[in-house]
Amino acid sequence: MHNSLCKYLSVELETRLEETGKSHEVIVTGYDSMNAAGNKKRKKYTTSELRLIESLEGICDKILEYNIHKERKDSTRFAKGMSQTFKTLHGLVDKEIGRAHV
Numbered sequence: 001m002h003n004s005l006c007k008y009l010s011v012e013l014e015t016r017l018e019e020t021g022k023s024h025e026v027i028v029t030g031y032d033s034m035n036a037a038g039n040k041k042r043k044k045y046t047t048s049e050l051r052l053i054e055s056l057e058g059i060c061d062k063i064l065e066y067n068i069h070k071e072r073k074d075s076t077r078f079a080k081g082m083s084q085t086f087k088t089l090h091g092l093v094d095k096e097i098g099r100a101h102v
Contacts, residue, residue, distance in 0.1 A: 004078045005063070012062040016055040021046050 025045040045051055066078045071085055082090070 008063060008078060009059065012059050013055060015057065017051075020055050023051075060075050090094055 023045045025049060026042050027045055027048055028040050028042060067080070067082065069079055069084065076091050
């Protein structure tokens, strides 16, 4: 399970980094934002710590979207969406509800 968690954590982080990597912004960094020559320190957002922090925000929520698909035995056992077992159960419940209203 730990390997699966690492896999999906990296998938979600990579997705977030792709989303945040489209920015061409330049940010001012540093405590006093001035270097010894009096120039402001500038850093591209795409290589900043701020981008990493913003990319990590919400990752736990994304991981919680994954469900265990017990019918699968490979690395796809953890995936987003409802498992085939639950889809089948919901289908049976819907049929029973349909019969009760007939």
